[in-house]
Every structure is written in structure tokens, then in C-alpha cells.
Amino acid sequence: MYKGYKVVVNTGAGRRENLKLLIPQVLKSKLVDQYDMWINTLNKIDYNFLINLKDIDNRINCIDQPDGFVNGVHSMNAFYKNCCDEKTIYIKLDDDLVYLGENFIEKLLEARVAHDNYFLISPMVINNDLSSYIYQVDGKLNFSEYYAQRTYAQPWYNGYFATQLHLWFLDILDKKNESQIYTSNSEVSNTRFSINCIVWFGKDLSLINGVVKGDDEEFLSIYYPSKIRKNSLLLGDTICSHYSFGGQKRQIERAGILEKYEELLVSKIFNEEESHTYKMLCELILKLEKSTDLVSVPYKGVIENTLSKFKGRIFAILRKNISIDNFLTRKKIISILNKKIKGVANKKFIVSDGRDNLPRL
Secondary structure, eight states: OBTTBEEEEEEEEOOHHHHHHHHHHHHTOTTOOEEEEEEOOOOHHHHHHHHTGGGTOTTEEEEOOTTSEEBTBTTOGGGGGGOOOTTEEEEEEOTTEEEEOTTHHHHHHHHHHHTTTSSOEEEEEESOHHHHHHHHHTTSSOOSSOOOOOTTOGGGGOHHHHHHHHHHHHHHHHTTOGGGGOOOOEEEOSOOOOOSEEEEEHHHHHTTTTOOOSOHHHIIIIIHHHHTTOOEEEEEEEEEEEOOOGGGHHHHHHTTHHHHHHHHIIIIIOOHHHHHHHHHHHHHHHHHHHOSOOOOOOOEEHHHHHHHHHHHHHHHHHHHHSOOOOHHHHHHHHHHHHHHHHHHHHOOOOOOOOOTTOOOO
């Protein structure tokens, strides 16, 4: 509880390799009454990891996918219907936030109550376009040239740049100099920004019964605040680090960035309680990765279902326009289509990590 408000943290989950670093940092705050895991995965081990988290801490509560299907960020909007209690403050954390700054939860809650005229409160986020832009303007980050702030513009979301940015921040953490990149608060108006971490009053979403339409980032960062005539606020002295956007991941993985955060957290940052929680999570992961008796994921994958329908349409066209009387020929075509569909459904689409036109630290 915080000043009469219940405190609920929620995370769209979940990638176990990231969550083993995030969960200890959340649970160390005794102000957190409940930690909701929004189950939004088709990975069998990740699913079993999530449903076993209650044994780690009874504040963890798993929320099933309300619509029964998973489509990455596109199926996140259904969860907000559970986030509109008028006496609750909600803190949404992406599952790949790998570092939460000093007194992180406490600072977010203090700012949330103090600035009730804003719709969203957000910290400064390492590896986030708007935060990187503000650091540039304030001289905290120095580049060879000026880079404009445009949501999802290629320079800010490039894997090579993100790697440089993480290494820069890891060095700051290693030297315990986080406060050197504190800056003043920034008001955000009519601008879309990445919602890696946001805080809101349940009463603000209760006006629409928590119905978030379409892309939750577009809806929450710009559409809805514009509709209710409220701006949002970025806190200059509250920091977290976001591991990766999809197009950055290949290069960041090559650089071993996640492992560098893990090493630093475990060796220099985690307190005794966090270390204990981390060890329990690692043991759970190891147990599940060796298990042959896992619970099946109860959700459907939208991409796979859509491609299966597409296969049916393609075959119908082939049958209509091409004479396929031979049973073996028809069977061969179906087999080829099935293989293509399986490959596309499992494929990780990666934006090119071209090194041209990048911000240089």
C-alpha cells in the first residue's frame, strides 16, 4: 500500500531469461502488494515458469490471456480490463527491463501521487527513443551529429547503437555513478513514446472500463491522454534499463549484453534478499528445462492460425486452376505448404542492423 492506494505491478510475460533478473528487483519493494504476470507466451517452458512463480512469492499472480490467443504485443491490450480499480496504482514493466534504479518503485509511487494531473508517469529508460533524445539534448549523451526524435526511427532502434548505449550505461552502474545522468522532469504532450515502464491510476482507466483498443502503446501514450486532455511526465531522477527491441536483439545478443547485466547485478547490486530470489528462479528454470512433464500452453497463436487459413486458400486456388488429379502430387503440395507455414510461424523477423547513419557515442 502507498498512501491509501493498493500497488499492483504487472508485466506482459514472459521470457524467463529476462524475468530472473527483473523479478527480484520488483519483489524487494515491500510497497508492492501484488505482482501480476500477464501470460502472453506460446513458449512451453516460459509458460510453466510463470505458473510456478507463486512458490517463489505469494504476491505473484498469473493472469491468463483474456482472449485465449497470443500475438506478441498485439494481444497485450486485452489485459488492461483488469487494471482500472479506482483505489489502485498500476505499474507496468516490460519483461525485458534488466535494471531498476535506486529506490525505483518508491520514486514512481511518490511521483504518481504528487502529480495526479498527469495521465502516465514514466522513468527515464535506457534504450528508449524519447529518453535517448532527452539525454542528447541535455548533453548526457554526445553524438557526432544531432539526431531528431522520431518514434521508431532507424538510428535509435539499431542493434549496434543499442549495444553502445548499454555498454555506456553498464560502465556508469559499475562505477556507481547512476546519479550523474539524472536530469529534470520532462512533460510529454501529443507524442507517442515507448511504454517500457508506465504508471497510472486505475481511476483514469475506469472511465473506459479498461478497454484499450488496438495497439496499447499508441492508445496509452498519445490517443487516450489526448482525448482526456492530460499530458504525461518523464521522471529525470528515476532510471531503468530496457534490454532490446526486436530489430536490435541479434546484435545485442552477439555482444553478450544480457550476461553483462546479470554478472553486474549478481556481483555488485543485488542485496541478500534479491540474491536469494534470483537463485530460486535459476533453480526453477534449470528444473523446467530438464523436465519431460510440462503443462501444455492453453492458448492459440494468431500467426500460425492465420497462415493455416492462408494455406487452405492457396490450395483451393491451385485445385481450381490446375488439374491435380494425382493423389501423391496433391499430398506433396500440402506437405510443402505445411513446412513453409511452420517455418514462417517460428521465424524471428529481424530488421537489418546496418551500421550506416547511426548515433555514435
